[in-house]
Amino acid sequence: MTKYKVNINRPKVSADEIGQNMDFNIVLKKYKREKHSALKINWLIIYIIILVVLLAAFFAVRVINDEENKGKEKKTEAGKVEMLDFE
Amino acid sequence: MIQQSKYHVTKEEMDKEHDIVEQAKIDPSKFSILYNKYYAQIFRFLYQRVNDKETAFDFTSQVFLKAMVNLPKYKYRGVPFSSWLYRIAHNEINLVFRKKIVARTVNIETEHLNSIIEEIEEDENGLEKYQGILIEVIADLPAAELEIIEMRFFEKRPFKEIAEILEITENNAKVKVYRLLDKLRKRITTGKRK
Numbered sequence: 001m002t003k004y005k006v007n008i009n010r011p012k013v014s015a016d017e018i019g020q021n022m023d024f025n026i027v028l029k030k031y032k033r034e035k036h037s038a039l040k041i042n043w044l045i046i047y048i049i050i051l052v053v054l055l056a057a058f059f060a061v062r063v064i065n066d067e068e069n070k071g072k073e074k075k076t077e078a079g080k081v082e083m084l085d086f087e
Numbered sequence: 088m089i090q091q092s093k094y095h096v097t098k099e100e101m102d103k104e105h106d107i108v109e110q111a112k113i114d115p116s117k118f119s120i121l122y123n124k125y126y127a128q129i130f131r132f133l134y135q136r137v138n139d140k141e142t143a144f145d146f147t148s149q150v151f152l153k154a155m156v157n158l159p160k161y162k163y164r165g166v167p168f169s170s171w172l173y174r175i176a177h178n179e180i181n182l183v184f185r186k187k188i189v190a191r192t193v194n195i196e197t198e199h200l201n202s203i204i205e206e207i208e209e210d211e212n213g214l215e216k217y218q219g220i221l222i223e224v225i226a227d228l229p230a231a232e233l234e235i236i237e238m239r240f241f242e243k244r245p246f247k248e249i250a251e252i253l254e255i256t257e258n259n260a261k262v263k264v265y266r267l268l269d270k271l272r273k274r275i276t277t278g279k280r281k
Binding site for chain 1: 115116118119122123126127130131134138140143144147148151152155156190191192193194195196197222226227228233
């Protein structure tokens with residue numbers, strides 16, 4: 001028993017038979033389909049990146065606003081204490 | 088003595104081919120020239136390694152599709168465009184064998200065994216004497232070694248082309264072939280398959 005299947009002097013495939021199977025248009029169609037789906041995937045990736053960037057920007061603005069508001073509250077509280085001391 | 092490869096390509100032909108490749112990078116329909124030129128060669132390369140025609144035809148289309156998709160990455164290195172196609176075919180078929188989608192087949196023409204026996208045995212009656220054991224020894228070689236025997240002795244490829252397909256140096260390809268012949272010589276003369 002050998003590792004591989006062995007064929008000795010197998011009949012050759014004729015040039016005519018090869019010619020019948022070599023239609024470039026089939027491969028060209030497959031290529032265009034593949035390119036088209038690759039392009040779709042690329043656009044999907046771009047959309048996702050844009051979405052992530054927008055979300056990150058939105059949350060960043062929210063965090064900055066929250067921080068600013070907290071700062072203002074603290075200032076107001078500090079002002080009240082000073083006024084009490086003055087009285 | 089190994090004859091000149093029937094697939095030998097001259098420098099002018101390679102330059103012409105390079106122009107077509109550059110055109111095909113821009114306009115994929117131009118690839119049809121290369122497709123028509125190399126379809127039969129790539130088919131025969133794959134058919135040598137599989138059992139049936141249909142599988143070989145399927146893989147041939149797959150190889151050309153991959154070539155078209157990856158054409159922008161192709162760089163001319165002074166070897167025929169076919170070497171690049173063979174490399175894709177070689178990688179594709181090995182992947183299929185590794186995944187066990189298709190079984191590896193060895194297709195031997197007895198006339199091709201002559202060239203191996205001529206290299207390893209000076210006896211004129213070598214073919215009659217060793218044919219049987221040589222077939223068994225070849226069919227038991229590791230896949231990488233079998234590939235070298237097929238390319239050099241069954242397909243009569245020059246060392247440069249073998250090196251390009253296997254992504255090794257030409258000297259390395261020569262060393263591998265001579266080591267393999269030595270291994271075959273030892274095995275057939277001792278009558279051991281392994």
